[in-house]
Amino acid sequence: MKTLRTAIFVVIVLGLALSVAVAMKPTPEERGKAYFNDPNFAGGTTACSSCHPDGRGLEKAAEKKTLITPAGPARTLEEAINICIVKANKGRALDPKSREMQDVVAYIKSLGKKMPKASG
Secondary structure (H helix, E strand, O other): OHHHHHHHHHHHHHHHHHHHHHHHOOOHHHHHHHHHOOOOHHHOOOOHHHOOHHHOOOOOHHHOOOEEEOOEEEOOHHHHHHHHHHHHOOOOOOOOOOHHHHHHHHHHHHHHHOOOOOOO
C-alpha cells in the first residue's frame, strides 16, 4: 500500500513539474520580441526597437502585400525584416525559414492583434 501511495505521489509531482515546464516555455511571439529588442540580434549593432519602439508602425505590416523599407519595396515580411537587419542594424540576413526569423515574424504579426478595433 505504501509503495502504491509513493508511486501515485511521484506521478503527481512529475505531472506538475511537466505542466510548469510547458507553461514557462516562451512562445514564438515572446522570443521574437526578445530578438526585436536585442541590439546584437543577427550580429547587428542596433535593436529593431530603436526605430520601432514597442513595434510602433508595424501593426499592419503582416497585412500588406508590399512593404516599404528605407531600401525600397519588399514583397514579403521576411524580406523587409532582412532589409532592416542588414541596412539599419548592420547585421547579417537571416534564412527566411529559420526559427529566429519565424519568431520575429510571429512577434510582428502579434502587434496587429493588439490594435484596438475601430468602432462603427
